[in-house]
Amino acid sequence: MRTNRALRTPGGLSVRLDVRATVVVALILLAALTASVVLIGTGDYPIPARDVLKTLFGDGNAGQEFIVNELRLPRVLVGLLVGASLGLGGALFQAISRNPLGSPDVLGLSQGATAGALTMIVLFSGSAGQVTTGALVGGLVTGFAIYLLAWRRGVHGYRLVLVGIGVSAIVTAINGYLLTRSTLTEASQAVVWMTGSLSGRDWTQVWPLLWLCAVLVPLVLVNGRGLRMMEMGDDVSNALGVRVERVRLLLLVAAVLLTAAATAAAGPVSFVALTAPQLARRLTRSPGPNLLASLCMGATLLVTADWTSQKVFGADQLPVGVVTGVLGGVYLLWLLVTERRAGRI
Template sequence: MSVVLIGTGDYDIPPLDVVRTLFGGGTVAQDFIVNELRLPRVLVGLLVGAALGLAGAVFQSLTRNPLGSPDVIGFGQGSAAGALTVIVLLDGGTTAVSVGAVVGGLFTGLAVYVLAWRRGIHGYRLVLVGIGASSMLFAVNGYLLTKAKMLDAARALTWVTGSLNGRDWDQVWPLLVSCAVLMPVAFWYGRPLRMMEMGDDSAHALGVPVERTRFVLMLTAVLLTASAAAAAGPLAFISLVAPQIARRLTRAPGPNLLPSALMGAVLLITADWAAQRAFGADQLPVGVLTGVLGGVYLLWLLATERRAGRI
């Protein structure tokens, strides 16, 4: 799929020519299109999808709730608020916007954690506090857009929608470093996380430092979400859908961290390919497509959970 996506665009390149170009055998034009324009976009899509899929798996396991994903409980909106603050109030550049997104997501995560704390963190309480925070931040973001100048508003709206258009190596390297640091931390805590799915008391009896493990995993997942948002905007529903599809495909118990990361990467680049090809000359930002499809999935999930008597 990645090779097909690299070859997709106004100037189509056959898959064999894409592979040849990646190994240094293409023409000068193909080398520029593949290595400078399209390869960074695909790499950002893969890394963002993997980061969101992994973050979603961590939060859904911690909350023991299929709705406990970063985009539902407000961390994407927090990153958007940080980025919009930089764009609208500080007139910052690309790097400043990325830093603002990370800071906004991290601050939102810490605020939700503190507000949800009551002699520990309960999954449903975390989800409810996060949904409330998301609603408040959505209103703040709307207010910031009304205060922006015309050019700043257009720039901010493009970022908030979520898109892989125009991504280059300046977005690849910081995101790659973040994933290289944060993903091993999440995988390292995979076994304690699986024990925590049985309940805090059971995990504590098995020797898991429950609160420390929960805090480290939440911090890791929040940073993964914020780093992904800094690179591509707050893409909706990847972190909600990817872990659940991965769990259904593997039919394995536990958090399924690696399958969720892989599924997130596959979902995002597939959605990006569809956004480029399914609507003719009018390419959609990939965030629009993931939002529509994710919204349909969320409605189906809510109906399923209601029929099962869990909500």
């Protein structure tokens, strides 16, 4: 049963609160924070959760402060920010395309970012910073190309998905060609990056992601009402005063930036953008894009997957992208079977 409550602000503005969705978001956020504390304490030098919290609040010894604040906290923060960016970006793509399979993995944005990174690795022997820049540029160029190719008096979901699948196939072929041009050392570096990993992440990856999320997340949430109305169709949305193409373009740019930045920071971590919005929708049982719930779910999924890889296989033995790929693949098969039984595909 759904419980909605209307809250009235002092200025006379009425706000409807979905109690179930609010509770679910709070629980997911708590799970993300709990998993983060456990993950910080996991490694070759295990630290109890109580000591992790004491160290984070400035009450740990010198050794714990170095391990927690300099080595493990940046990695966890990158994981949270990357997961949140992918979860929110995936929710935007699925809402705009009106398709549960409309995610950066399917539309080719992750492959575009990979192409940019491979170009810097193979053709220019770029540094880590240059590879990150190349991935960001590759994702943005791919997103821009998909938008232009899908434009026909506006961008509609069905066309966006089809164009994205086509672009993804082309860019994947380009990535394969770049790998054949690489040396053994460059190929090894490229394969590690293409798997998706949080290993070796430090504060230089945290700050750009943090600033980007600080700008884009409020912008996306402010336009969430318009996005929710757009799910009823463009004609109805226009009649209700929503500037459909303007909102769609703004949110598409935000989704591309979030996805490209996340891929640049951690590599193409697969399936988080696909599964996080779907899990959030099923937990909240709420119509609409569930932007905030998807953001929190993405962060929780990624740090939990990273903890799983470290706990089962040891620190840095299995990249987090492998874990998310396996879990996401299983979820995708289940989603396809469910959609087929429901007669939607």
